Amino acid sequence: MSDIFNxxxxxAFAAAxxxxxxxxxxxxxNISRWSRALVEYFNLSGxxxxxxxxxxxxxxxxxxxxxxxxxxNGVFSGAxxxxxxxxxxxxxxxxxxxxECKGSVIKDKDGTPIIFAGLMTRLDGQNKYDSLxxxxxxxxxYHYNISEKKGIAVLMGLDGFRKVVSSYGYNAGDEVLVLFSxxxxxxxxxxxxxxxxxxxxxIALAPAAGKEAVEEFFSGICxxxxxxxxxxGQKISISVSGGALLFPEDADSREKLIKRLExxxxxxKMHHRGSLVFFSEEIVKQHxxxxxxxxxxKQCIADGFRGFEVFFQPFVDPDTHRITGCExxxxxxxxxxxxxxxxxxxxxxxEYGGIREVGFWVMEEAIRHQVEWREKFxxxxxxxxxxxxxFMDEEFEERINQCLEKYGCDPSNIIIxxxxxxxxxxxxxxxxxxxxxxxRGFKVALDDFGTAYASLEMLKALHVDYIKVEHSFxxxxxxxxxxxxxxxxxxxxxxxxxxxxxxxxxxxxxxEVADIVGKMDATLLQGYFFSRPVSRNEFEKLLEEDxxx
Ligand code: C2E
Ligand code: CA
Numbered sequence: 001m002s003d004i005f006n007x008x009x010x011x012a013f014a015a016a017x018x019x020x021x022x023x024x025x026x027x028x029x030n031i032s033r034w035s036r037a038l039v040e041y042f043n044l045s046g047x048x049x050x051x052x053x054x055x056x057x058x059x060x061x062x063x064x065x066x067x068x069x070x071x072x073n074g075v076f077s078g079a080x081x082x083x084x085x086x087x088x089x090x091x092x093x094x095x096x097x098x099x100e101c102k103g104s105v106i107k108d109k110d111g112t113p114i115i116f117a118g119l120m121t122r123l124d125g126q127n128k129y130d131s132l133x134x135x136x137x138x139x140x141x142y143h144y145n146i147s148e149k150k151g152i153a154v155l156m157g158l159d160g161f162r163k164v165v166s167s168y169g170y171n172a173g174d175e176v177l178v179l180f181s182x183x184x185x186x187x188x189x190x191x192x193x194x195x196x197x198x199x200x201x202x203i204a205l206a207p208a209a210g211k212e213a214v215e216e217f218f219s220g221i222c223x224x225x226x227x228x229x230x231x232x233g234q235k236i237s238i239s240v241s242g243g244a245l246l247f248p249e250d251a252d253s254r255e256k257l258i259k260r261l262e263x264x265x266x267x268x269k270m271h272h273r274g275s276l277v278f279f280s281e282e283i284v285k286q287h288x289x290x291x292x293x294x295x296x297x298k299q300c301i302a303d304g305f306r307g308f309e310v311f312f313q314p315f316v317d318p319d320t321h322r323i324t325g326c327e328x329x330x331x332x333x334x335x336x337x338x339x340x341x342x343x344x345x346x347x348x349x350x351e352y353g354g355i356r357e358v359g360f361w362v363m364e365e366a367i368r369h370q371v372e373w374r375e376k377f378x379x380x381x382x383x384x385x386x387x388x389x390x391f392m393d394e395e396f397e398e399r400i401n402q403c404l405e406k407y408g409c410d411p412s413n414i415i416i417x418x419x420x421x422x423x424x425x426x427x428x429x430x431x432x433x434x435x436x437x438x439x440r441g442f443k444v445a446l447d448d449f450g451t452a453y454a455s456l457e458m459l460k461a462l463h464v465d466y467i468k469v470e471h472s473f474x475x476x477x478x479x480x481x482x483x484x485x486x487x488x489x490x491x492x493x494x495x496x497x498x499x500x501x502x503x504x505x506x507x508x509x510x511x512e513v514a515d516i517v518g519k520m521d522a523t524l525l526q527g528y529f530f531s532r533p534v535s536r537n538e539f540e541k542l543l544e545e546d547x548x549x
Pocket of ligand 1: 343346359387526529533
């Protein structure tokens with residue numbers, strides 16, 4: 001037997017820890033020696049193992065074997081000198097545990113590999129408890145045997161937590177998490193278990209609880225989270241969304257339980273923010289649809305933006321109703337999914353990052369059309385929508401400037417609309433970006449003004465050219481009982497004028513509303529009364545008719 005195994009050092013190191021194991025392999029004979037603790041925990045035949053790689057592979061989770069093999073084969077073939085990977089392996093109780101395996105190759109004077117040695121660390125022994133809240137971590141969920149119990153699982157997420165951190169700082173964010181975890185601990189029923197699942201998400205497992213008890217628990221924590229008080233007296237209101245399911249009925253394994261809870265929470269955040277949503281077939285359907293949408297969108301983008309089209313909706317002068325410009329609005333028909341509305345597919349694009357490429361494509365379409373229409377119809381103000389995420393793209397400014405040069409466009413005819421201003425967590429950076437774009441000559445607009453809760457805050461932080469008044473205030477203006485909307489819009493437009501901003505009033509759906517807002521101080525009007533968003537050909541027809549007036 002090789003000397004390398006028979007030394008006291010090996011035994012001393014091997015005995016040092018129950019969770020960290022050592023191994024040494026003589027690469028010339030392919031015989032290894034592994035820590036006694038490892039041999040016992042994984043029920044191996046003995047400390048000395050021939051062809052340990054193949055023996056060990058049997059214990060590795062089938063899904064992780066490819067990863068393990070790729071790495072270890074690289075070491076044994078000489079292609080790499082270090083082994084480093086994380087995978088699951090089955091222990092003596094038939095449970096998979098996570099391991100981190102690291103090892104290096106030692107070569108002799110001639111460069112021939114002779115020894116492979118390293119450490120294996122059991123990751124389940126670490127981070128049992130979250131150091132901030134003191135709650136068990138998500139890892140501990142793996143010890144909870146849901147197939148033998150019956151109950152309800154709840155996944156709770158704080159809405160807009162990122163915004164709390166960016167507005168009040170990391171320490172305040174941590175304090176909010178600690179306060180919220182205390183609320184959870186105090187509100188849980190007897191025998192319930194709590195876990196910090198990830199950043200701002202927590203799981204409660206309530207064995208033997210009924211739906212009513214869980215609903216009561218949820219409304220209690222929402223009420224308390226609505227009125228948090230930090231140590232310095234600062235008051236913060238947090239909204240909580242939740243997803244829940246019954247186990248084992250809705251999920252009979254931990255993997256399924258976690259996946260389905262995540263789907264429920266995602267659904268709650270999207271459709272019922274601030275509420276608890278129980279698992280249903282509808283949620284599974286929605287989830288499948290968004291996965292299918294994502295695939296379809298990716299394929300279409302890869303095929304040169306197949307199925308994407310820009311529609312145009314006119315801006316008109318409030319007095320003459322003549323067309324002075326238009327908003328570019330994205331449309332898409334996929335290969336599989338033909339009926340997705342912009343709100344739906346744009347959300348999916350934003351979630352997986354596809355909005356970046358599509359956004360650049362829309363930007364180019366807007367600039368190209370502005371230039372193409374110039375000769376025939378004169379200068380039109382053409383706007384396009386940009387989400388905050390797109391604005392924060394490092395390449396945004398460079399791309400728009402390149403595009404401007406490519407088509408020889410005058411930037412003063414391009415309006416960039418910022419959608420979803422409520423998600424802005426770096427107002428300072430956005431403000432500088434707006435300033436640079438305006439210096440270059442572009443016009444910038446704040447979209448959906450009045451609905452996003454941060455509208456006034458944004459108005460103070462950013463210099464813009466246009467305010468777009470959201471259509472929900474405008475649509476029913478002519479109907480009885482909408483005096484408040486009238487007062488809001490009238491004053492909003494007067495305020496814009498006083499601050500030196502132009503305004504675009506959206507949602508003008510009929511003659512009466514057009515008359516009412518026509519008498520206010522709006523710069524431009526937009527809405528179905530003048531035209532729905534239409535294809536390029538139809539928009540050109542509208543322009544021809546308009547120019548003949
Ligand atoms: P938005 O920017 O607020 O766009 C105006 C939406 O109001 C459009 O819906 C338009 O069809 C609709 N609209 C126009 N006039 C009226 C009216 O008189 N009454 C009513 N009820 N609605 C009216 P659309 O085209 O479905 O777009 C929805 C949203 O999708 C847009 O809202 C915008 O936020 C987003 N979007 C559209 N194109 C793009 C794009 O290229 N990039 C990004 N990031 N977002 C886009
Ligand atoms: Ca818009």
